[in-house]
Amino acid sequence: MALLLKNAHVIDPQVxxxxxxxxILIRDGVIVEVGHGLSMAKGVxxxxxxxxxxxxxxxxxxxxxxxxxxxxxxxxSGTRAAAHGGFTDICCMPNTNPIIDTGSVVEYVxxxxxxxxxxxxxxxxxxxxxxxxxxxxxxxxxxxxxxxxFTDDGRGVQDAGMMRRVMDYAAQFGKAVSSHxxxxxxxxxxxxxxxxxxxxxxxxxxxxxxxEIQIARDIEISKxxxxxxxxxxxxxxxxLDLVRRGKEDGAKxxxxxxxxxxxxxxxxxxxxxxxxxxxxxxxxxxxxAEAVVAGVIDGTVDCIVTDHAPHADHExxxxxxxxxxxxxxxxxxxxLVVDKLVRTGKITWERMIELMSVNPRRVIGIERVAxxxxxxxxxxxxxxxxxxxxxxxxxxxxxxNCGFTGWTITGRAxxxxxxxxxxxxxxxxxxxPIHL
Amino acid sequence: MAFSHKxxxxxxxxxxxxxxxxxxxxxxxxxxxxxxxxxxxxxxxYTVVNMFNEPSTRTRSSFEIAEKRLSCDTLNFGGxxxxxxxxxxxxxxxxxxxxxxxxxxxxxxxxxxxxxxVADKSGVSVIDAGDGKHQHPxxxxxxxxxxxxxxxxxxGLKVGIVGxxxxxxxCGSLVPALKTMGAHVTLVAPPTLxxxxxxxxxxxxxxxxxxxxxxxxxxxxxxxxxxxxxxGAPFPSLREYSMLFxxxxxxxxxxxxxxIVCHPGPINRGVELDAFMADHPTxxxxxxxxxxxxxxxxxxxxxxxxxxxxxx
Numbered sequence: 184m185a186l187l188l189k190n191a192h193v194i195d196p197q198v199x200x201x202x203x204x205x206x207i208l209i210r211d212g213v214i215v216e217v218g219h220g221l222s223m224a225k226g227v228x229x230x231x232x233x234x235x236x237x238x239x240x241x242x243x244x245x246x247x248x249x250x251x252x253x254x255x256x257x258x259x260s261g262t263r264a265a266a267h268g269g270f271t272d273i274c275c276m277p278n279t280n281p282i283i284d285t286g287s288v289v290e291y292v293x294x295x296x297x298x299x300x301x302x303x304x305x306x307x308x309x310x311x312x313x314x315x316x317x318x319x320x321x322x323x324x325x326x327x328x329x330x331x332x333f334t335d336d337g338r339g340v341q342d343a344g345m346m347r348r349v350m351d352y353a354a355q356f357g358k359a360v361s362s363h364x365x366x367x368x369x370x371x372x373x374x375x376x377x378x379x380x381x382x383x384x385x386x387x388x389x390x391x392x393x394x395e396i397q398i399a400r401d402i403e404i405s406k407x408x409x410x411x412x413x414x415x416x417x418x419x420x421x422x423l424d425l426v427r428r429g430k431e432d433g434a435k436x437x438x439x440x441x442x443x444x445x446x447x448x449x450x451x452x453x454x455x456x457x458x459x460x461x462x463x464x465x466x467x468x469x470x471x472a473e474a475v476v477a478g479v480i481d482g483t484v485d486c487i488v489t490d491h492a493p494h495a496d497h498e499x500x501x502x503x504x505x506x507x508x509x510x511x512x513x514x515x516x517x518x519l520v521v522d523k524l525v526r527t528g529k530i531t532w533e534r535m536i537e538l539m540s541v542n543p544r545r546v547i548g549i550e551r552v553a554x555x556x557x558x559x560x561x562x563x564x565x566x567x568x569x570x571x572x573x574x575x576x577x578x579x580x581x582x583x584n585c586g587f588t589g590w591t592i593t594g595r596a597x598x599x600x601x602x603x604x605x606x607x608x609x610x611x612x613x614x615x616p617i618h619l
Numbered sequence: 620m621a622f623s624h625k626x627x628x629x630x631x632x633x634x635x636x637x638x639x640x641x642x643x644x645x646x647x648x649x650x651x652x653x654x655x656x657x658x659x660x661x662x663x664x665y666t667v668v669n670m671f672n673e674p675s676t677r678t679r680s681s682f683e684i685a686e687k688r689l690s691c692d693t694l695n696f697g698g699x700x701x702x703x704x705x706x707x708x709x710x711x712x713x714x715x716x717x718x719x720x721x722x723x724x725x726x727x728x729x730x731x732x733x734x735x736x737v738a739d740k741s742g743v744s745v746i747d748a749g750d751g752k753h754q755h756p757x758x759x760x761x762x763x764x765x766x767x768x769x770x771x772x773x774x775g776l777k778v779g780i781v782g783x784x785x786x787x788x789x790c791g792s793l794v795p796a797l798k799t800m801g802a803h804v805t806l807v808a809p810p811t812l813x814x815x816x817x818x819x820x821x822x823x824x825x826x827x828x829x830x831x832x833x834x835x836x837x838x839x840x841x842x843x844x845x846x847x848x849x850x851g852a853p854f855p856s857l858r859e860y861s862m863l864f865x866x867x868x869x870x871x872x873x874x875x876x877x878x879i880v881c882h883p884g885p886i887n888r889g890v891e892l893d894a895f896m897a898d899h900p901t902x903x904x905x906x907x908x909x910x911x912x913x914x915x916x917x918x919x920x921x922x923x924x925x926x927x928x929x930x931x
Contacts, residue, residue: 385791
């Protein structure tokens, strides 16, 4: 089947492309030609006037909650939400029930996602059995079933010696270890960032040092073992400095940040104790948020991810200290980045593509996608001028716990092509599963 | 002067005039409490639920007495029989209570922020009777009442609050209330019993040296060492705590002659206060605080449920 995308503003820094009124000809899921005045004998034409077309966006930090907590999200709703948010690929986290720590659970997630056919799903396996931090997981078996990365996300590996063993062992598979940095002896039952707001609200503090100490540790262990380390959901100015210094030293360190750590702060948590703002690591100070954005601008940050963490209404509608950590974000991320970073001129479209498409693929080691002949036709189409308001009924996700609810955002993904087939068209998820 | 509040949850929402009106109203209720028949019908027909989701003897007793003396119908809800223990959510519990057609909920909970959530969900008046480590506004009001009663004013006084500030919901309300009324507040505690940003509470100064500040103070407010709430052994022993931060006969000599000693109770005798200080005939105002608790809670119930200042 042939598809001709017409009249689009096509941008891809990998091939030095930034042209308006451009056309992309796709045949059998592969880009055949990119240029002006293209035509085809027979096929489907789409006029994308006013839209921006970029290499398919990738979110490498997503909680699909399946298996085990399907009332929060399942592979179908989660991948529909991913497509709705503008993503062609996601990487899901292993803290499900059971934990994804064997090849068979990797296989379950991958095969179910393929059946749903809305988004390419890559699987992060646990790096220790049961995410207990005590014994190595069967990483080799998981790699054989397609796992792309290893992490105990949701928890930090507490023992430095154990982390060293994990990274030594993972190195043989050429996979990165990604680290949820949280020293439990420092963080304890911390609820929100430790400081003035935690004092005022009478909530236990979660100090930034509890994150930074493991960032520093894991960079050193990466140097020791040679295994690449990917720092997850980095939230503090000093944590970012540690990564910056690590990169200067030549360490194989990469890092990711979330929209909520860029655009929300601890001050968002008001006297109503809104549990949507309870996330892990916590929202930090305005200075931290500014530093994180500065890292996005200057290149220290490699990826923007969402840490999409769905929770049911009844779990969030409760006492702040009893509520689970996490907010959803996969359907608001692209809009927020376009609105707050691209439209404001803080970053270029090219930089956004690096952060949300090129680098994420590189970190998890999957096939490069570029807007050039021969590449797989995984594309995201963005309307940079579309204004919309985040409301609870606008989500494909089963859960509504989004801290940006009520925000009016300019920009969103309208169409997503995976292997040349639309998973979303004009903002609506297509009905047929596509073959993945 | 109009009293415009529906809830008493965050003392920082109250202006100096609001607080003064509450204290003056409490003073007017004193006469009722001195009579043989200690009951007036001003809140007859109002239903108040005491929702105590955490063990409390003193605060709940004080609220109950205040409610009864104003002729409210009261329902004590909570303790070990709470539906929360049975797995019911806070929202469902509140909706159930509201279906009884009630007028006010007095909330005590071990989790910070619960009174606000109850207020948002229920739509009725809410009094925070202590939430986690956050606030305890009626405690602050009774403290102000007692201080004003003994020293004639609050404005310009030097108040030292000594002890476990980090676990103290009393501080969460008392410090801002004292500041609103013009006092100078110093927090005195070992660093391990201070919150991460103590000045965020509104205090003027923080120190770990009790002996150094005692001579300046008009009011020494001793916090209770809440042994049930201490995490991770924040001091080596009660003996050492008492040595560094306890008020005792030796330290009495450092105090100004007219200085008073407050304590929210219950006292750990021999820890934060020795018997000499706890029972000191002129300095210790601890039992006056208990009595003031009934008066200010009567005032809060009365004003929040729509009473005006004409009570006599």
